[in-house]
Amino acid sequence: MLRYELLKTEGHARRGRLTLNHGVVETPIFMPVGTYGTVKGVLPRSLEEAGAQIILGNTFHLWMRPGLDVLQSFGGLHRFEGWNKPILTDSGGFQVWSLGEMRKISEEGVKFASPVNGDKLFLTPEVSMQIQTVLNSDIVMQFDECTPYETKGQLTTEAQARASMELSRRWAKRCIAEFERLENPNALFGIVQGGMFEHLRQESLDALVEMDLPGYAIGGVSVGEPKDEMLRIMAHTPHRLPAHKPRYLMGVGTPEDLVDGVACGVDMFDCVMPTRNARNGHLFTRFGDLKIRNAKHRASDRPVDETCSCYCCRNFSRAYLHHLDRCGEMLGPMLASIHNIHYYLNLMREVREALDEGRFEAFRQQFKADRSRGIG
Amino acid sequence: MLRYELLKTEGHARRGRLTLNHGVVETPIFMPVGTYGTVKGVLPRSLEEAGAQIILGNTFHLWMRPGLDVLQSFGGLHRFEGWNKPILTDSGGFQVWSLGEMRKISEEGVKFASPVNGDKLFLTPEVSMQIQTVLNSDIVMQFDECTPYETKGQLTTEAQARASMELSRRWAKRCIAEFERLENPNALFGIVQGGMFEHLRQESLDALVEMDLPGYAIGGVSVGEPKDEMLRIMAHTPHRLPAHKPRYLMGVGTPEDLVDGVACGVDMFDCVMPTRNARNGHLFTRFGDLKIRNAKHRASDRPVDETCSCYCCRNFSRAYLHHLDRCGEMLGPMLASIHNIHYYLNLMREVREALDEGRFEAFRQQFKADRSRGIG
Ligand SMILES: [Zn+2]
């Protein structure tokens, strides 16, 4: 099931509420990424404490490991990974696309060799729906071809982007048919493609809206394009999607991208940035980013972010985090991940409050001024 | 300060209570090891939740990183690492001894090159006391020479063991003098040495008892000797120490060693085994040890230990831990460390309860029967 209530708007920005089989999600929302059934370095209860309402899983990775038989025996991903709130899974399309030379795309689907054991595998729209039905994710993504920004230095041409978009469109129809045949009780989202061509995006969008899916994503961004190209597509597509359905911008991005994305009408975001950057000692704060490896933090008794209420900031100093990083201690990335996830989720909480109170634009200005102030 | 109350005995086994500057410790107790100011892979609050009453820090490591100036500016190790319960620190003796060819031992102390930056350093009984005073650890260990079991394949001779023990004895006196000069408000423990020679151990013990220290450790075990040699010393020394003072067996050991150590009159243990083994997928359970990498756990929905109430066992399956290990996900060692630390601390809790109720010997028999049953 999926119910989306549009609670309030300000310009293109929207405050909404999504009801899914495993619970309610207040939007706009950031969704932490749990590729292999774990948000890297974070205990599930730390996620709950940070206010995570929904997390991601990667269909392709989970298909490889632990494999469908194991996930089936657990009745899906929720019980396997000990997470009883909503889960969204991608379709596996982006991952097989990323295999590069290792895969062969046809009308039917994508043939590839398993990176785990070399087995020859065939991922199709139907197989993706079958896997995601076993996973029992609350939001199922259609199988699509992720249109590349460039291939070996050659920008994708309009003709190539059109062919790719049309293939994804045909695959969307096959996904819908298989999803229905499987009587999957969850919600299937379509994905708008079209590369960097706005008229192709519009064509893709129109066709998907015609199919009347319960939600839509904007795919094919954050695939190596220049930042201004991403921002152009982010400004183009979201607000053109149906107002009464949730909108998900895939794989984006920095804190600034999230706030600007909300201004463009996006409801849902996911990105590996908070956890990946945490593991590299890159911490997000209200007043700009902080590199914990910098020697200036060696003796600092300040928390990472004085305005943050996370377990890390309430209990530990920059000096301690700097020390843990220097010693290669696991606790370093553990605490940094807790903070970064909390930062992202709290940012979206502040965005929702600002929308509730009709002061989102003022919030956005203050947010940008704060972020560019610098952490000191 | 240190106050030790002997609450109850059963044979050599003792139930006691230790009052230190940062709190009360119920004995017998296991102390998790936090070498660099962090018990590897475990959030301090997970330690508290598991019932940790006191943790260890390593003087040598903390001296190298973050360095004394940083620790001084935090007023000691407690605030730096966010742990407000008691801390015991070792003297650095074992670590400089482990440097092998890299160090030179004289009457005055140990000269060595810093493994971090090559600086020439000189660790003496006085310097060890000075560092541990900055750390403000509740229990300070005397600087000693750890008598090796063998050197390049040659067993330590009685003459060598005597010379080493006598050096440690002279260093004990220098430690006491410096500890008093520094007006350190915590408790200084002496360390019984003497290698594998019981009469040397007795001589060491007699001399240390004469010095009237508030507690005593048995050192020079778990240094590569055969298991039966360790057990022989464990059976020899602890019960000969003063009844009204706490006894600490350094660097030991397996769950069986702990329970047998209690039977020999030991009150305090430390060992890296629970966390190190956790990182290698080796889990301790009531019914024997479990290697999570074993393919037989691939689809098991059983917890690691059905009788364990830790966060890991309450929420996750063997299959999930197996999967995390296979994927190299950080959450694997994190959950395994939570379980193993909980297992060790809970074992000691059960030991204390058995002692309280005068049924320690029966408990010990049941413990051994359970452990050898096998995990299935
Ligand atoms: Zn924080």
Ligand SMILES: [Zn+2]
């Ligand atoms: Zn457990």
